[in-house]
Amino acid sequence: MSYLELSGLQKRYRDSVAVDDVSLSVEKGEAVALLGPSGCGKTTTLRMLAGLVDPDRGAIRLDGAEVTKLPAHKRNMGYVFQSYALFPHLSVARNVGFGLEERGVAKAEIARRVAEALAMVRLSGLDRRRPRELSGGQQQRVALARSLVIRPSVLLLDESLSNLDAKLRDTMRHEIRSIQRSLGITTLFVTHDQVEALTMCDRIAVMHRGGIAQIGSPEDIYERPATRFVAEFVGRANALPATHDAEGRVVLWGERLPVAAPASGEFDLFVRPQRIRILPISEAVAEGMVRVTGKVLRSVFVGDHVEVLVEGAAGQIQVELQSGTALPQEGAEVALVWQARDTLPFPRETA
Amino acid sequence: MSDARLKWLLLPAALFVLAIYAWPTLGLFRNAFNETGPTGAMVETWSLKTTAEVLEDNFTFDLTLNSLWLSLSATLLALAMSYPVALFLFRTNSRFRGLLAVVAIMPMLISGVVRVFGWLAILGDRGLVNSLAQSFGLISAPMKLVFNWTGVTIGLAESIMPYMILALLAGFGQLDRTLEEASRSLGATPMRTFLRVTLPLSLPALALAAGLGFVLSMSAYITPKLLGGGRVFVLATEIFEQATTNTNWPMASVLAIYTLVLLLLLLVTSNLAARGLKR
Amino acid sequence: MNGAGRVLSSLAALVYALILAPIAIVVALAFSADNFILFPPSGYSLRWFRALSTHGPLLSALWLSVQIASVVTLLSLVIGVPAALALAKGRFSGRDALTNFFLAPLLLPTLITGLALLLFFTPLRLTATLPGLVLGHMTVTVPFVIRMMTTAFSTLPDDIEAAAATLGAKPWRVVRRVTLPLVTPGLIACAETVISLFLSGPRAATLPVEMVRYVEGRTDPLIAALSVVLIVATLIVVVIVERLVGIARAVGK
Numbered sequence: 001m002s003y004l005e006l007s008g009l010q011k012r013y014r015d016s017v018a019v020d021d022v023s024l025s026v027e028k029g030e031a032v033a034l035l036g037p038s039g040c041g042k043t044t045t046l047r048m049l050a051g052l053v054d055p056d057r058g059a060i061r062l063d064g065a066e067v068t069k070l071p072a073h074k075r076n077m078g079y080v081f082q083s084y085a086l087f088p089h090l091s092v093a094r095n096v097g098f099g100l101e102e103r104g105v106a107k108a109e110i111a112r113r114v115a116e117a118l119a120m121v122r123l124s125g126l127d128r129r130r131p132r133e134l135s136g137g138q139q140q141r142v143a144l145a146r147s148l149v150i151r152p153s154v155l156l157l158d159e160s161l162s163n164l165d166a167k168l169r170d171t172m173r174h175e176i177r178s179i180q181r182s183l184g185i186t187t188l189f190v191t192h193d194q195v196e197a198l199t200m201c202d203r204i205a206v207m208h209r210g211g212i213a214q215i216g217s218p219e220d221i222y223e224r225p226a227t228r229f230v231a232e233f234v235g236r237a238n239a240l241p242a243t244h245d246a247e248g249r250v251v252l253w254g255e256r257l258p259v260a261a262p263a264s265g266e267f268d269l270f271v272r273p274q275r276i277r278i279l280p281i282s283e284a285v286a287e288g289m290v291r292v293t294g295k296v297l298r299s300v301f302v303g304d305h306v307e308v309l310v311e312g313a314a315g316q317i318q319v320e321l322q323s324g325t326a327l328p329q330e331g332a333e334v335a336l337v338w339q340a341r342d343t344l345p346f347p348r349e350t351a
Numbered sequence: 352m353s354d355a356r357l358k359w360l361l362l363p364a365a366l367f368v369l370a371i372y373a374w375p376t377l378g379l380f381r382n383a384f385n386e387t388g389p390t391g392a393m394v395e396t397w398s399l400k401t402t403a404e405v406l407e408d409n410f411t412f413d414l415t416l417n418s419l420w421l422s423l424s425a426t427l428l429a430l431a432m433s434y435p436v437a438l439f440l441f442r443t444n445s446r447f448r449g450l451l452a453v454v455a456i457m458p459m460l461i462s463g464v465v466r467v468f469g470w471l472a473i474l475g476d477r478g479l480v481n482s483l484a485q486s487f488g489l490i491s492a493p494m495k496l497v498f499n500w501t502g503v504t505i506g507l508a509e510s511i512m513p514y515m516i517l518a519l520l521a522g523f524g525q526l527d528r529t530l531e532e533a534s535r536s537l538g539a540t541p542m543r544t545f546l547r548v549t550l551p552l553s554l555p556a557l558a559l560a561a562g563l564g565f566v567l568s569m570s571a572y573i574t575p576k577l578l579g580g581g582r583v584f585v586l587a588t589e590i591f592e593q594a595t596t597n598t599n600w601p602m603a604s605v606l607a608i609y610t611l612v613l614l615l616l617l618l619v620t621s622n623l624a625a626r627g628l629k630r
Numbered sequence: 631m632n633g634a635g636r637v638l639s640s641l642a643a644l645v646y647a648l649i650l651a652p653i654a655i656v657v658a659l660a661f662s663a664d665n666f667i668l669f670p671p672s673g674y675s676l677r678w679f680r681a682l683s684t685h686g687p688l689l690s691a692l693w694l695s696v697q698i699a700s701v702v703t704l705l706s707l708v709i710g711v712p713a714a715l716a717l718a719k720g721r722f723s724g725r726d727a728l729t730n731f732f733l734a735p736l737l738l739p740t741l742i743t744g745l746a747l748l749l750f751f752t753p754l755r756l757t758a759t760l761p762g763l764v765l766g767h768m769t770v771t772v773p774f775v776i777r778m779m780t781t782a783f784s785t786l787p788d789d790i791e792a793a794a795a796t797l798g799a800k801p802w803r804v805v806r807r808v809t810l811p812l813v814t815p816g817l818i819a820c821a822e823t824v825i826s827l828f829l830s831g832p833r834a835a836t837l838p839v840e841m842v843r844y845v846e847g848r849t850d851p852l853i854a855a856l857s858v859v860l861i862v863a864t865l866i867v868v869v870i871v872e873r874l875v876g877i878a879r880a881v882g883k
Binding site: 356357358360361363364365367368371372374375376378379382432433435436438439440442443451454455457458460461462464465466468469470472473478479509512541566567569570572587590591594595600603604607610611614 | 635638641645646650652653659708710716734735747748749765773853864
């Protein structure tokens with residue numbers, strides 16, 4: 001039995017289902033991300049965990065005990081809000097010590113632990129300030145310290161990096177991950193940012209329309225997406241309409257590929273732009289590699305990589321090359337080559 | 352917080368409103384069905400006689416006309432004065448904006464009796480206006496500006512202005528300044544912009560403010576009684592007269608409900624007008 | 631400022647003059663030396679303030695009004711604030727209907743409410759008694775408090791109270807440690823409005839009634855002196871409260 005068990009959680013609002021039969025097992029000390037677009041139910045799930053929302057159905061177990069009906073103030077879970085929710089009328093020190101005061105911890109002990117927590121998030125010395133005097137990044141760290149100081153059994157973060165600018169986000173991602181690791185605290189992140197999910201977590205649960213589309217390690221999710229949605233949402237991908245021949249092999253742009261087609265129905269081939277190499281048309285290609293041809297439309301320089309758009313017999317493919325590699329000429333006829341195993345067929349969705 | 356426990360917090364307020372407001376109001380309606388006996392004592396019964404008496408009386412008709420006419424005049428006067436102030440407050444960037452806003456609604460903070468007194472001092476026979484006019488040789492005898500309809504209209508207009516200013520300001524909040532800027536960029540002078548863009552767009556707010564002013568005027572009591580000098584008869588004064596001097600409660604109740612119905616009709620009309628203007 | 635702006639400002643200034651005229655006159659008259667209302671006064675003196683300080687009925691009416699104001703404010707807050715909290719935070723069916731029910735007294739003209747109360751109180755012999763007056767005023771102040779405080783409570787961001795709960799605070803602790811402190815400026819503003827509504831209320835309060843009686847009897851500047859006292863009192867209350875709210879805001883938020 002895992003440390004944190006969510007089974008069959010469901011929540012309806014009026015005539016829409018926010019969370020539909022969500023089940024998840026989290027081991028002690030694990031960091032799991034709930035990743036998905038807005039409206040997929042990830043925040044509702046997190047709030048149910050914290051006791052801020054009552055599930056219509058389902059159960060939550062923490063360390064063997066059922067906590068589904070327990071009110072929020074008895075669950076001992078640390079929750080970091082997207083808005084940080086710092087108490088404006090209290091100083092930083094009193095904000096961080098709030099939970100300890102509620103637990104009746106002695107004043108001296110509170111002071112000690114608050115100082116410890118502030119040191120951990122590198123905010124020592126700011127204990128007398130008011131929240132409104134702090135920058136966004138500092139406020140976020142206070143919110144984190146406040147949730148950690150109570151030594152919760154589970155740490156819950158709700159899109160807590162989305163209000164920070166890009167550079168700060170990068171820094172905080174590393175900091176939070178290292179704090180999480182050093183404390184060994186079971187953590188759930190809710191985010192719509194795949195980079196966050198991929199870099200901060202041991203496992204990712206990709207959510208879509210109230211349900212979990214796939215759970216797995218970051219690598220699993222990225223390399224072996226289980227559904228079309230996951231393939232589209234995580235990382236960039238080309239979606240190429242393809243057909244199959246009489247022998248069941250995929251036909252793309254008139255070329256037969258060493259890839260098996262799905263049994264029935266129309267489908268698209270997903271290939272990641274980074275997995276495609278551009279080779280001169282004349283160059284030979286090894287067995288088991290996919291090769292199609294096309295004409296280069298244009299190249300766009302994006303700093304750390306270059307995007308090349310190639311037009312083929314029945315569509316366009318975007319290729320990502322590392323900047324610094326030799327760029328093909330505009331208008332040149334080229335061959336696009338990638339490994340067969342990097343081809344992911346998914347059924348076409350009828351909208 | 353659990354919703355069940357929250358509901359207990361409502362209990363004192365609920366009991367209060369029920370006992371001190373709902374019940375007496377019901378009592379008012381109940382009284383409308385009573386009658387006044389020949390001795391002047393109230394007779395408990397369920398009859399429509401009092402209602403019929405009131406509705407058939409020509410005096411009621413006069414009172415209604417008086418009230419409507421007075422309210423109309425006062426509202427129009429107040430509207431003409433409130434609109435510029437509200438527009439000014441809305442537009443101004445002066446740092447005294449807050450102070451100016453407070454001054455604009457000051458009549459609301461001053462007791463009605465005090466205001467009446469002030470108007471007596473200004474409009475009275477020996478008051479400011481008459482003194483000035485006489486000393487400049489404009490008139491030979493004092494103008495009768497108080498203890499009549501004129502004085503009451505002026506005083507009433509001033510007392511409802513704060514509410515109208517607030518209502519107009521709330522309505523202006525919906526005005527989009529970029530529309531005025533667009534009008535100017537298309538060649539309209541500020542005056543034309545005002546007439547073609549600002550004014551039409553502010554009409555819904557105007558209608559609501561006018562409705563509010565009208566309702567307030569119809570139910571005003573102190574200003575008509577004190578500034579009217581016993582010559583101004585409106586529904587409000589009559590209701591109080593019947594209730595206190597004559598202790599004819601059934602009649603007072605019927606009149607009150609009659610006024611209430613009238614007010615509801617007016618409110619509905621003004622809301623419909625405002626909505627119609629919004630389109 | 632352009633031409634149109636100038637026209638507007640001039641119009642506004644004119645109206646402001648009209649608004650302030652009665653009040654300015656009253657203040658001036660308070661210092662008049664005449665026996666009757668004559669403007670401009672022939673001379674200036676403090677005689678009417680002195681006369682005020684010896685006028686028994688007006689003074690006792692004033693004192694009574696102050697007492698009533700305090701009781702009304704306190705009771706209205708005690709009854710109204712919890713109700714506002716329940717209405718702002720609660721999620722139960724009929725909440726909207728209940729809110730309208732509580733705010734209804736503000737919709738009906740005071741004429742109707744006043745009459746209804748008169749008819750209700752007379753057989754109970756409550757008219758013109760302290761409890762009667764207190765209750766009468768509360769019909770307006772309680773809904774007012776509820777309206778102001780529901781707005782104040784609902785402007786509190788939801789997350790902050792949820793945060794307190796996740797940190798272990800029981801519901802009433804959340805109210806005590808977070809909700810109430812954050813809503814204090816609103817509370818103070820509310821109390822202020824109730825008090826000033828009071829000092830200017832034209833309903834069957836003792837002071838205005840006394841004043842009316844006086845004015846109907848004679849027309850001399852005594853009432854002007856009293857008016858000045860009332861205006862000054864209102865201004866003092868407003869200023870004190872603005873200061874308090876300012877302090878609360880600086881300390882709190």
